Structure formats: structure tokens, C-alpha cells
Amino acid sequence: MNVALTFNVKPESGAFAEEVSSLRSNSNTQPRTNTDTYAEWDTWETINAVKDALETYHNVELIEADHNAYEKLKESKCDIAFNIAEGFNGISREAQIPAILEMLNIPYTGSDPLTLSISLDKSRTKEILSYYNIPNARFQVIDQVDQLKNFNLNFPVIVKPIGEGSSKGIYSSSFAKNSNELKSEVERVLNEYSQPALVEEFLPGREFTVAIIGNNGSAEALPIVEISYNDFPKDFIPIYSYEAKWILDTREKPLNVFSCPAKINFSLEEKIKSTALNTFKVLRCRDWSRIDIRLDKNEIPNVIEINPLPGILPNPSDNSCFPKAARTYGLNYTEMINKVLYVAAKRNNLI
Ligand SMILES: Nc1ncnc2c1ncn2[C@@H]1O[C@H](COP(=O)(O)OP(=O)(O)OP(=O)(O)O)[C@@H](O)[C@H]1O
Ligand SMILES: [Mg+2]
Known part of the structure; x- marks a missing residue:
């Protein structure tokens, strides 16, 4: 197949970083000056790893999801887009590229604009979960x-x-x-x-995240990842915060944060997986997602949030849950990416 890889790259420095911040400050949302402004966007390392994985079997065209994305996609001869673009500005930013792809009638991997927007709004997500009696704080x-x-x-x-x-x-x-x-x-x-x-x-119990690949009846939960805080400083508040993710745990000094498969008994494993799969279903997620879960004081799995565009850092020494769960399941990075593409192609009757 001809695959267009749609992405946003983290500006490292220089002209593009300035252009992006000026685009942001011209928009009607406040310019964001926080240190974590681009935390969601991918690095070239990730984008190239996804490209290499797809290129094992397909022709790949890189399409940066910038303000010219519409024109580029219109010109593209791709059969399907592998979408990892996080988008620009606002609560519907992750929906922007999928909405363009729908307008151009190009099939793509992952959830539709509605699910992507709802999932970014954590309260809208929780309202839907509550309607379906899925526990959440x-x-x-x-x-x-x-x-x-x-x-x-x-x-x-x-x-x-x-x-x-x-x-x-x-x-x-x-x-x-x-x-x-x-x-x-x-x-x-x-x-x-x-x-x-x-x-x-605050949910005081153990914390987990569940990677899911597939659709409808065949969506499958990969081995559960537990996030544990034993390696963090003693007085550290047990939340997977910005400090935990990007400051204390680095490639140079990695912390032992994730264990996969989580060391839990069968009944808890079943409860966590069924909560995650049920969440995937009621939010109408497609192809892949990662569902964050934490136990309440009665040990009931509660959903924290849904990530329909999960982080996929390629280097096993970076702590990244989706690739880690896939590895435990028996899929290396190339196989994981191609499995997501496969379920999306199948859903779109391309294969
Ligand atoms: N209600 C809660 N009770 C306990 N801990 C929580 C709760 N909500 C969030 N947390 C902690 O904060 C972390 C980050 O929260 P959340 O998953 O909502 O943020 P995020 O930035 O969207 O995460 P991600 O990087 O997964 O996209 C969680 O992993 C968990 O450790
Ligand atoms: Mg989270």
C-alpha cells in the first residue's frame, strides 16, 4: 500500500520553533509559554521509527501536519494515512487531520474526530463513562x-x-x-x-495502563502495564506527573517505573481488562488506544483517561507503555505499527 504518515514534530529550536509560537500567539487562545508546551508532539526519532516500520512492507510518504497539510494530502496518492498528528491549538486539535482526511475521503488509522475530541476533554469523557456505569473518580x-x-x-x-x-x-x-x-x-x-x-x-490504589489493538469484537487488550512509584524519592507524590515522566526518569538515569505484565491476580487482571475494553467500546475508539486506570480505595479499577493516540517512543530504554505492552505480547516495534495499520486497513475493507 501507499501510506501517508501524518505527524507533528517537536520544534527543537530555530526558525520552526519561532514560527510555531507565532502561529500560536496569533490564534485566539493565549500563547502558551509553559515549559511543557510541546510535550505532546513527537520527535524525529519517533517519526522515523514509525516510517521505518511501515517501510518494511509499504511505500511511505511523510506529511507534516502543518498549515499546508490539506493541500499536501489532496495531492497525495496514498491508500491510507497512518495518523500520529497531535494538531494545533484547542480541545479538538487531534481531530484536525482526521477531519481533513474524511473530507478528502482518505482512510486513516485510529479514532474519528469525535472520539479524539471527546477523549481530550477529560470531563466529557467521564460523563460518558458515568452514563455507562464505568467507574471513574x-x-x-x-x-x-x-x-x-x-x-x-x-x-x-x-x-x-x-x-x-x-x-x-x-x-x-x-x-x-x-x-x-x-x-x-x-x-x-x-x-x-x-x-x-x-x-x-484522588484514587489511592495501584495504577495501570492498558494498550488495546483491534476493532469491534476482536479488539484485544495487551498485557497490562503497572506504573509503580517505588523507585522515586521517598516523599514523591505517587502521580505520573510531568516531573515523573520527563524530569526524574531520563534515558541517562532510567527509573524502574513500569512492570509488564503487571504482577496481579487473575481476577484483578480480568476486571482491569474488561473495564479497559468496555471503555474502548463506549467511546467508540478504533484500531488502537491506551486506557489509564487506577484502583480506588475498594480496589475497583477506575478509568482515569483514554489516549486514542498513544505515545509510542521507539527506544526500549525510554519508558513508553504502548510499545512495552506490545513487546510483552510478542510484537516488536515494526510488528506493532504494522498491526495497527492492518486492523485499520481491514476496517476500511482495503484488505
Ligand atoms: N483521580 C486520580 N487519582 C489518582 N491519580 C490520578 C488521578 N488522575 C490522574 N492521576 C495521576 O496523574 C497522572 C496523569 O493524569 P492523566 O492520565 O489524566 O494525564 P495525562 O497528561 O493525560 O496523561 P498521558 O500522559 O497518559 O496522556 C496519572 O497517570 C495518575 O498517576
Ligand atoms: Mg494519562
Whole structure:
């Protein structure tokens, strides 16, 4: 097949970085000046690894998902797009390229624009989960600080931006034990991220993430990954925060954060997998996704969030859950990427 790989690359420095930040500041959202601005975007290392994997069997054309993406895709002769683009600005950013692809009638891997947008809005996701009785932490959405006078959750809570990924905006300080800490974190999210704050009751139990590949009846949960905090400093708040993901755990000094398969009994494994697969189904995810889960005080798996465009760092020494689960299942990086392409091609009746 002819495959177009649609991607956004993390600006390293120089002209493109400046162009991107000026595009952001010309948009009607606030320019984001945080250190984690591009945390979601991929590096060339990842993009080239996906390209190499696809090239094992297919012709691959790289299409950067920039402001000329529509024209480039219109010219493209691809049969299908392998989409890993995170998009520009706003809660529907991950939907931008899939929406263009639908307009041009080009099949693509992964979820549709609706699912991608809903999944980025963690409160909309939780509303759907709640409708289907899928356990998730009690929550409140705060658009303005004065709404905190109606706050009725139990402490401790976690405060996060309503629509970010890759732990953007989630720091150790996001864990709030009292009203003062809550207020200052809500202010930080409202000011720095220009979006509502999602406040959730803190789930104190073990944490897992489940990679899923497939569709409909044949969607399959890969071996469960556990995120454990034993290797972190003693006083570290056990959340997979920006500090945990990008500062404390580095390639030079890797921490033992993930174990896969998770060391859990069969009944818990079944419960976690069925919660994840049910979530995949009710959110109408397609082809692949990663579902984050944490146990509540009664050891019930609760869904934290859904990642329909999961992180896929290629180097096994970088901690990346989806490729790790795939490796445990018996798929190397090339096989994992091509399996996602295969299920998408099959769903689109291309094979
Ligand atoms: N309600 C909660 N109770 C306990 N811990 C939580 C809760 N919500 C989030 N966390 C912790 O914060 C981490 C990051 O939260 P979340 O998954 O919502 O952020 P994210 O930035 O979208 O993550 P990702 O990198 O997976 O896209 C989780 O992995 C978990 O450790
Ligand atoms: Mg997460």
C-alpha cells in the first residue's frame, strides 16, 4: 500500500520553533509559554521509527501536519494515512487531520474526530463513562475560582487542565490536600493553561495502563502495564506527573517505573481488562488506544483517561507503555505499527 504518515514534530529550536509560537500567539487562545508546551508532539526519532516500520512492507510518504497539510494530502496518492498528528491549538486539535482526511475521503488509522475530541476533554469523557456505569473518580469542573464555594469533593484531590495530555499541567503540586492548595492549583491551571480545571477525588490504589489493538469484537487488550512509584524519592507524590515522566526518569538515569505484565491476580487482571475494553467500546475508539486506570480505595479499577493516540517512543530504554505492552505480547516495534495499520486497513475493507 501507499501510506501517508501524518505527524507533528517537536520544534527543537530555530526558525520552526519561532514560527510555531507565532502561529500560536496569533490564534485566539493565549500563547502558551509553559515549559511543557510541546510535550505532546513527537520527535524525529519517533517519526522515523514509525516510517521505518511501515517501510518494511509499504511505500511511505511523510506529511507534516502543518498549515499546508490539506493541500499536501489532496495531492497525495496514498491508500491510507497512518495518523500520529497531535494538531494545533484547542480541545479538538487531534481531530484536525482526521477531519481533513474524511473530507478528502482518505482512510486513516485510529479514532474519528469525535472520539479524539471527546477523549481530550477529560470531563466529557467521564460523563460518558458515568452514563455507562464505568467507574471513574468523582469530579468537578471549575471555570472560575469563585465556583470553589460550591466545592463538595473529598480531599485529597488532583487538579488538572481539562484538555491536555502527556502530563502537561500535572505536577506534584496538582495533588491538593486542603482548600488553600486546591485554590492555588485551580488558579494555576486557569491562568497558565487558559482552560477549565478538572478536580477529581484522588484514587489511592495501584495504577495501570492498558494498550488495546483491534476493532469491534476482536479488539484485544495487551498485557497490562503497572506504573509503580517505588523507585522515586521517598516523599514523591505517587502521580505520573510531568516531573515523573520527563524530569526524574531520563534515558541517562532510567527509573524502574513500569512492570509488564503487571504482577496481579487473575481476577484483578480480568476486571482491569474488561473495564479497559468496555471503555474502548463506549467511546467508540478504533484500531488502537491506551486506557489509564487506577484502583480506588475498594480496589475497583477506575478509568482515569483514554489516549486514542498513544505515545509510542521507539527506544526500549525510554519508558513508553504502548510499545512495552506490545513487546510483552510478542510484537516488536515494526510488528506493532504494522498491526495497527492492518486492523485499520481491514476496517476500511482495503484488505
Ligand atoms: N483521580 C486520580 N487519582 C489518582 N491519580 C490520578 C488521578 N488522575 C490522574 N492521576 C495521576 O496523574 C497522572 C496523569 O493524569 P492523566 O492520565 O489524566 O494525564 P495525562 O497528561 O493525560 O496523561 P498521558 O500522559 O497518559 O496522556 C496519572 O497517570 C495518575 O498517576
Ligand atoms: Mg494519562
